[in-house]
Amino acid sequence: MxxxxxxxxxxxxxxxxxxxxxxxxxxxxxxxxxxxxxxxxxxxxxxxxxxxxxxxxxxxxxxxxxxxxxxxxxxxFEATIKGVKYLLEQEGHQLDKSIITNIGTGTSIHYMEGNFHTRVGGTGVGGGTLTGLSTIMTGVSNFTEIVERASLGSRENIDLFVKDIFQGMEAPIEGHLTASNFGNVSIMNNTKLEPNNLLATIQALVGEVITTLSIQFAEQKECEHIIYIGSTLMNNEYLKKVIGNYTILKKHKPIFLSNSGYxxxxxxxxxxxxxx
Ligand SMILES: Nc1ncnc2c1ncn2[C@@H]1O[C@H](COP(=O)(O)OP(=O)(O)OP(=O)(O)O)[C@@H](O)[C@H]1O
Ligand SMILES: [Mg+2]
Structure with missing residues (x-):
């Protein structure tokens, strides 16, 4: 060494x-x-x-x-940006400016343009929220188990989608967007919830809050790319899919770097x- x-x-x-x-x-x-x-x-x-x-x-x-x-x-923040720049180069990305969203215990959002970078915001919703809510709601506290079981679960009867509200008529926004995370529980009187389904729904809640905020900053700063990093994404294909799909739907380009937690x-x- x-x-x-x-x-x-x-x-x-x-x-x-x-x-x-x-x-x-x-x-x-x-x-x-x-x-x-x-x-x-x-x-x-x-x-x-x-x-x-x-x-x-x-x-x-x-x-x-x-x-x-x-x-x-x-x-x-300086260390994180240095590391991100190194990983971007390693993976062959050339960006003049971008939003960097670091999903750690909490989430911190940065704007980078050339050698300039600044923290633009963040949210307390992050990896700690994922493990915390998972532990409280299902008793599953191990990160690897949360990730594995979420990938076997379904959000269908827990989340309320736009299409569920606008039944039989044309919705003003895409039907498969989430209208209300966990919003179907009260409406359906649905209290017998499978742990795997709950875990999937928690991942989506966390991912969608973070993506919504990141997109707002990307639009404010006129950035095409959003780089999502942090250990919460490590081996977490489900969360990457939630974040990636939503980012693309909102006409931005998500970048996931390997080893981004480091x-x-x-x-x-x-x-x-x-x-x-
Ligand atoms: N082996 C693990 N044990 C616990 N959590 C893990 C593990 N692997 C991934 N995670 C997830 O990663 C999150 C922590 O991410 P990260 O290491 O980027 O944050 P941090 O640097 O500790 O926190 P912060 O930057 O907010 O101070 C945890 O909240 C959890 O969701
Ligand atoms: Mg950190």
Whole structure:
């Protein structure tokens, strides 16, 4: 392993990025509620000499690490954008401007144009909402299980679609759009709800709120592309489909980068590496 690593201590997950002996970029993830695991891992790799660090839990992690290693802090938004730019280049995208929506525990939305970038907004609806509501409503709290079971579920009897309201007449907007997330429950007196169906509906609620907001910023800033990143999207094809389809329907182009959950850790690594 090379002597520099990048760490993004996020609200839920702490992500690490580093380069191995074969000169390949590698990633690792730990839960942010157990920083001693991060400490143990760093101590088990004595070749690490320098750490690029970012994320809202930076101070909490530093308290546990108590390390003498050379640490370079970088503001989370700066690190994320650096990481995103690297991943965009790796995947062959060339954009002059775009909206970047980071779906972490909460969701943060940024505007990027050339070397300029700024945070334009966000919402508390994010990955924490997905896991939180899933736990409360179905008892399923494991992220991988939430994602797997949601893909087997159906929103049909829980969500209220435009076509359900405008029955027998022409709807003013597309019929398959959601008129009300969870809106069919009260109308149908539908209380016997299957966990998988609930999980699918929660994913759609989260995805649609985030997409609606992202599209508004894309229109305000006249951007064609919206780049969606964050660990909430990792191996989560269902959420990507909700977000991707809705973005396309609204005439914008969604971009999903692989390993996008590690953008902040990658940016912190690049920042520290470039200090030398
Ligand atoms: N192994 C996992 N354990 C828990 N949550 C996971 C896991 N993998 C993906 N997730 C999802 O990713 C979300 C966290 O995403 P991410 O790591 O981008 O956020 P964060 O950096 O911790 O938070 P923030 O940026 O808001 O401070 C979780 O809320 C959950 O929905
Ligand atoms: Mg984060």
């Amino acid at each position: 090379q002597k520099v690593i990048g760490i993004d201590a996020g609200g839920t997950l702490t992500k690490l990025a580093f380069i191995n002996e074969q000169n390949e970029l590698q990633y690792k993830v730990f839960p942010s509620n157990n920083f001693s695991l991060v400490k143990d891992w760093i101590e088990s790799n004595p070749q690490i000499e320098e750490i690029g660090l970012t994320g809202g839990r930076t101070e909490q992690l530093l308290k546990v690490l108590k390390t003498m290693k050379s640490i370079e802090y970088i503001v989370e 953008a902040g850790a990658l940016g912190a690594l690049l920042n520290k590496s470039n200090q030398k």
